[in-house]
Amino acid sequence: MNVSNLLRIAFRALQHNMMRAFLTMLGIIIGVGAVIAMVAIGEGSKASIQAQISAMGSNMVTVRPNSNVAGGVRLDATSVQSLSLDDVQALLKQGQYMSAVSPGVSSKGQVINGSLNWSTTLQGVSPAFLDIRDWPLKSGVVFTDKDVSSAAKVCLIGQTVVDNIFINGEDPVGQVIRFSHIPFKIIGVLGKKGENAFGQDQDDVIIAPYTTVMKRIMATVYLQNIYASARNETVTDSASGEISTILRASHRLKPTDADDFTVRTQAELINTFSSTSKLLTILLTAIAAISLVVGGIGIMNIMYVSVTERTKEIGLRMALGARGIDILYQFLIEAILISITGGVIGVILGVAASSLIRIFLSWPTLVSQSSVVLSFMVCALTGVFFGYYPALKASRLDPIDALRYE
Amino acid sequence: MEKKTLEIKDLKRDFLMGEETVSALKGITFTVLAGEFMTIMGSSGSGKTTLLNIIGCLDKPSSGTYLLDGVDIEKLSRNELARLRNQKIGFVFQSYNLLPRTSALENVELPMMYNGAISSKQRKEKATHALEQVKLADRMGHMPNQLSGGQQQRVAIARALVNDPVMILADEATGNLDSRTSYEIMTVFQELNDKGKTIVFVTHEPDIATFSTRTITLRDGRIIKDFKNDNKRSATEVLKALPVNEDDKI
Numbered sequence: 001m002n003v004s005n006l007l008r009i010a011f012r013a014l015q016h017n018m019m020r021a022f023l024t025m026l027g028i029i030i031g032v033g034a035v036i037a038m039v040a041i042g043e044g045s046k047a048s049i050q051a052q053i054s055a056m057g058s059n060m061v062t063v064r065p066n067s068n069v070a071g072g073v074r075l076d077a078t079s080v081q082s083l084s085l086d087d088v089q090a091l092l093k094q095g096q097y098m099s100a101v102s103p104g105v106s107s108k109g110q111v112i113n114g115s116l117n118w119s120t121t122l123q124g125v126s127p128a129f130l131d132i133r134d135w136p137l138k139s140g141v142v143f144t145d146k147d148v149s150s151a152a153k154v155c156l157i158g159q160t161v162v163d164n165i166f167i168n169g170e171d172p173v174g175q176v177i178r179f180s181h182i183p184f185k186i187i188g189v190l191g192k193k194g195e196n197a198f199g200q201d202q203d204d205v206i207i208a209p210y211t212t213v214m215k216r217i218m219a220t221v222y223l224q225n226i227y228a229s230a231r232n233e234t235v236t237d238s239a240s241g242e243i244s245t246i247l248r249a250s251h252r253l254k255p256t257d258a259d260d261f262t263v264r265t266q267a268e269l270i271n272t273f274s275s276t277s278k279l280l281t282i283l284l285t286a287i288a289a290i291s292l293v294v295g296g297i298g299i300m301n302i303m304y305v306s307v308t309e310r311t312k313e314i315g316l317r318m319a320l321g322a323r324g325i326d327i328l329y330q331f332l333i334e335a336i337l338i339s340i341t342g343g344v345i346g347v348i349l350g351v352a353a354s355s356l357i358r359i360f361l362s363w364p365t366l367v368s369q370s371s372v373v374l375s376f377m378v379c380a381l382t383g384v385f386f387g388y389y390p391a392l393k394a395s396r397l398d399p400i401d402a403l404r405y406e
Numbered sequence: 407m408e409k410k411t412l413e414i415k416d417l418k419r420d421f422l423m424g425e426e427t428v429s430a431l432k433g434i435t436f437t438v439l440a441g442e443f444m445t446i447m448g449s450s451g452s453g454k455t456t457l458l459n460i461i462g463c464l465d466k467p468s469s470g471t472y473l474l475d476g477v478d479i480e481k482l483s484r485n486e487l488a489r490l491r492n493q494k495i496g497f498v499f500q501s502y503n504l505l506p507r508t509s510a511l512e513n514v515e516l517p518m519m520y521n522g523a524i525s526s527k528q529r530k531e532k533a534t535h536a537l538e539q540v541k542l543a544d545r546m547g548h549m550p551n552q553l554s555g556g557q558q559q560r561v562a563i564a565r566a567l568v569n570d571p572v573m574i575l576a577d578e579a580t581g582n583l584d585s586r587t588s589y590e591i592m593t594v595f596q597e598l599n600d601k602g603k604t605i606v607f608v609t610h611e612p613d614i615a616t617f618s619t620r621t622i623t624l625r626d627g628r629i630i631k632d633f634k635n636d637n638k639r640s641a642t643e644v645l646k647a648l649p650v651n652e653d654d655k656i
Binding site: 004005008009012016312313316317318319320321322323324325326399400403 | 492505
């Protein structure tokens with residue numbers, strides 16, 4: 001008995017019971033479709049969060065001083081005096097895994113252009129900051145190291161600021177604005193970044209050399225942040241470890257002392273969000289997998305009914321020369337055909353459903369290849385697993401009893 | 407010496423019914439030569455169904471020997487018996503046993519599906535030829551429910567013929583048919599027998615037995631009569647002698 005004959009027999013048997021085969025398939029179709037759509041929703045939300053966080057600069061490592069508590073009042077980072085320019089120098093000199101380091105200070109205040117004003121944040125950084133954040137300019141140029149050493153009164157402004165103080169559409173580059181009574185010449189406009197993962201507007205910012213902000217506006221020698229960028233995404237953890245070591249040495253902390261700073265990588269953020277959406281994915285997948293099992297039991301049920309109903313046919317086939325194994329294969333292949341066909345339809349339906357969800361509900365969905373392959377394989381296995389026992393029952397029938405079965 | 411298709415010696419078959427052992431066959435001996443048309447007669451309970459199952463290689467005897475075309479079935483496994491059924495025996499059942507919703511041609515192809523040596527082209531050719539032999543060449547695409555009882559039984563005969571078996575084994579093959587159609591079916595069997603096919607026909611109708619060349623009568627698990635019929639009736643002539651259309655006369 002060759003395979004093509006077996007397939008032909010099973011296929012014809014199904015053809016003769018189209019409606020029933022389809023109803024049996026329905027369980028599998030819904031199961032597979034649900035798995036694929038659910039995983040697509042989970043993966044989609046994970047990918048969109050990852051993309052948002054990556055947009056902040058996926059290799060970025062930030063260092064903040066640990067917040068200071070004075071008499072029960074938690075003070076803001078400016079009050080904490082643990083990060084200094086010496087730390088930045090140490091990181092630049094000793095860092096192996098970092099490609100760029102920038103100090104960071106920031107000050108809130110009103111920015112004024114003629115009769116218009118706007119409340120925004122002035123960030124003082126080094127030119128490397130834009131590389132760390134992966135932030136291109138829309139127009140103009142970035143300030144230089146010379147601007148940093150001379151504490152030049154130049155700045156780059158974000159799109160939100162442009163929209164609010166240049167309402168007539170004039171070119172901001174070359175204009176002079178004031179922040180805390182200090183005039184700044186605009187030398188560039190930052191590209192639009194949009195909201196970050198927390199919903200903050202990243203374009204509501206003015207960027208100036210850190211020396212300018214520290215000396216002319218805040219009159220401080222301490223930093224609120226240090227931004228660094230790992231050489232690539234795979235070494236962000238090494239980079240963050242390295243930063244800790246260097247800063248502890250630079251701060252002369254004893255091994256028993258706690259860090260007086262916090263190192264945070266984007267990967268950590270991604271993990272925090274991913275673990276939430278991973279849980280969601282697992283939950284959805286589990287529910288979908290249960291429906292697949294239910295579908296499998298449906299197949300088993302129908303195959304049992306089918307074997308009983310077709311006892312006489314089985315007897316006839318045996319009388320005409322079918323061996324037990326031929327009958328076993330026939331019913332097994334029928335079960336597998338049902339589940340695989342159901343699987344194919346389910347995959348198509350699942351992919352279509354995730355597209356519809358994306359289009360009509362605007363949820364981010366991502367059909368992952370692995371979910372398609374996996375659910376398809378589970379399907380075939382379901383067919384084998386749930387089809388085996390009914391098929392075995394059929395193959396063990398006694399031809400005499402089967403032939404006389406009414 | 408003529409070729410022996412069936413050689414049965416002292417065949418016994420016991421069944422265990424709870425504590426009791428019931429002997430359905432109590433020692434049967436006979437030989438069927440190639441080309442014979444034999445009927446096995448007997449009332450119900452005579453053991454003819456048990457004998458049929460053993461002759462059809464669906465069951466094995468408790469003792470005694472059974473040689474089919476020279477092969478001793480005693481030594482064969484379940485799978486080898488299946489193979490033997492496939493290639494040496496053609497079954498015709500009382501209730502036709504055609505696969506529903508399956509065309510006549512596909513029904514006839516069925517036994518060859520279990521013979522890997524036959525290609526799908528040969529399968530179709532052989533099935534077509536077999537249907538031509540039973541004069542159903544124009545009904546090949548019909549489903550069983552589109553065929554009359556007689557036509558269905560002829561499809562079943564074609565199916566029994568298709569693997570060119572050494573013997574056609576018919577189990578009450580006319581039992582579900584009216585007398586006219588029965589004679590038509592007997593005509594088909596007689597034609598096949600004339601072409602040299604060995605036929606073993608189990609029946610309880612004495613009328614049917616008159617068309618065969620030999621009749622064995624069973625009672626209570628033993629052969630009580632082995633009658634050689636030298637002037638068998640011709641089914642074709644009986645058919646001719648029947649009033650042309652009985653229904654019209656009423």
